[in-house]
Amino acid sequence: MGQIEELPDDYDESQPPPTPAPSSAAKAASEAIPSSLLSDQNVPFPIKPEKVQNADPLAPELPPAMASIRSYTPDQLADMMNKTPLFMTDLDNAGDEEGENVMLEAIRALQYEGTRGEVALSFREQGNEAAKAKNWVDAKEFYTKAIAVLNVKKEDDKWEKPTDLEKEEKILREAREACYANRALCNLELKNYRSTTLDCAQALKVNPRNVKAHYRSSMALLALDKLAEATDTVTRGLAIDPDNKSLHQVSEKICARKSILDKIAARKAAEEETKRKEKQLLSTALQARTIRVRRTDAKPDMEDAKIALTPDPLSPESTLVFPVMFLYPMDAQTDFIKAFGEMDCINDHLEYLLPLPWDMKQEYQLETVNCYMETITGGLIKVGKKLPLLQVLSGGKVEVVDELVKIVVVPKGKEKRFIEEFKARKGKD
Structure with missing residues (x-):
């Protein structure tokens, strides 16, 4: 309810009325809005006043950031966000009317700052950080980017030229081995077993004595039930590092799995032999009774009913x-x-x-x-x-x-x- 305020005797009506102190509710509401939203500097997109006019003239104006969002339809906002690298999903439509995007080009340019080995090393380190956090999908992506840099043809090399060629070659060789071996780890964790074996093979091409590549490849081969190949890989790894506990554990798992598969195969063979004997004995019994039987391609479905x-x-x-x-x-x-x-x-x-x-x-x-x-x-x-x-x-x-x-x-x-x-x-x- 409004209150009647009694004016003093010396009140000058020619002066504007004093501004009333804000109520506690209004003060709390203003404090609840972050100052960043009230700043004209923090506007994601240009404001269109005609789009944010309020039907109620007494209603307060929207903060600049909110007015900026209200100025556009959802489709327009999605289109403009696609031109921002953080939210970009479609590179074909990420440019302006002339097909240019300054921010995107700036990010692309970062890929060529430094030598090829330095750029690959940067991606590798980012992959290592993601792998430590067990974020296997992102880690795999970083290693893939590093490998893409390493596999670029010489004629397409856009990076800075190294001053020390011998050092650069060493960086490239170590990065290639590590990125393939580490991407193999990501694929192993993601259950991409065939990709794991392929990455390990690439790492072993660079360094045939990479024990981790032998281990990860053997684990993937075990998961694929390729026990002969897994055994061979473990044997090669143990020839390099006879005391490697991880390889010995894989060897034990291979033996256990082989035992299980042998039992399954023996049971299946026994079942097939039993069926063969049953079929042979049934055929003999029918012949002995001179009962004629014939089979066609239109056998009815009788479930488990049979002679x-x-x-x-x-x-x-x-x-x-x-x-x-x-x-x-x-x-x-x-x-x-x-x-x-x-x-x-x-x-x-x-x-x-x-x-x-x-x-x-x-x-x-x-x-x-x-x-x-x-x-x-x-x-x-x-x-x-x-x-x-x-x-x-x-x-x-x-x-x-x-x-x-x-x-x-x-x-x-x-x-x-x-x-x-x-x-x-x-x-x-």
């Missing part, structure tokens, strides 16, 4: 079981039996399948249905419901296609129509 010997697939005394499909073509229905024993009769399974839940007319009863199978020649045979499956399949009249036995179940009252439709379909085929 097998049970309970022991490696025992010739086991019983053959078959996946069996009961077809009800007159009503477009089916039933699937996963393991139909060779000594089972059709009735053994129809007894628990019938009556069928969808058979509202009660046409499918044990006494009122007959069963058929298609022959090898494309005809039909009627199958005795009390015959063992082995007796039905043996003899060569029918064959098991894609490991699936198909038995057609037809109500006796519809047999004639079924046979006529079957012949008509076969005639068209």
